[in-house]
């Protein structure tokens with residue numbers, strides 16, 4: 001918390017004192033509500049820097065998620081699709097074999113957390129910059145909204161997302177006190193979660209995907225797990241790099257799916273022992289089970305019913321279902 005305080009500008013410190021504040025159930029002790037969404041102080045600092053200084057390019061690809069919705073997988077898949085002509089023999093060498101996907105496709109929030117205007121020139125292996133963020137649609141910088149850059153939004157059943165978040169935070173907190181699952185659940189239901197409310201984050205991008213399907217591809221984790229190849233092909237088309245008939249014949253899509261699979265990534269040395277720079281936690285925290293429906297092992301039937309009701313109500317007029 002002290003390190004975070006030291007990296008905040010006076011402007012943000014002043015802003016924080018005027019914002020609604022809640023005690024966090026996660027790694028950050030407190031969350032602040034800004035433009036209707038909840039952030040830890042350091043991410044709020046990053047958001048202001050991004051809103052002010054980030055210049056999107058029409059060729060940028062921005063991967064957007066609520067935390068714990070499958071960001072790591074999406075980053076790996078998109079990186080492998082976009083850069084496949086540079087590394088066309090993935091069995092021999094591929095950056096994903098020696099780098100965690102979060103290093104290859106960094107979060108804007110992490111880039112702008114400490115540095116108000118970081119140098120982004122090292123971001124791409126080719127003309128396309130691959131970036132990611134959890135920032136809700138309403139708070140995106142104008143530079144992204146006004147450009148022609150493409151966005152991929154990946155969402156996930158909120159029940160599994162919550163459980164994934166719960167485990168993730170417990171791992172990050174290590175021997176610190178974990179709080180109760182019930183308390184955390186209550187906060188999640190109230191919308192108090194990093195970059196949440198969960199549903200509002202989803203809805204912003206869902207609406208944009210309906211209005212501008214050429215700019216936003218909206219995906220669901222569950223559907224990707226069920227039909228990975230169909231979704232990989234869809235992603236490649238959307239990203240402007242469809243698989244040719246010859247690539248299909250050669251099994252390139254299958255090769256990418258295997259490279260990016262939970263089993264392959266989670267067993268790589270880098271992901272077993274490597275650490276996230278600055279934050280210092282192990283990459284292994286991004287890999288737990290990678291399955292659909294694990295919430296039934298942790299939530300009571302009452303909790304499931306409550307979360308399903310909230311989701312139904314929030315998505316009522318949107319046409320979006322889980």
Ligand code: A3P
Pocket residue numbers: 065066067068069070071072073160163164165167260261262263265286287288289290291294
């Ligand atoms: P679980 O905790 O349910 O296992 P994020 O990447 O957004 O932080 O999301 C993490 C979730 O995605 C975790 O879910 C994690 O296990 C799962 N995940 C990580 N890598 C994956 C992959 N290659 N394929 C499918 N799921 C993956």
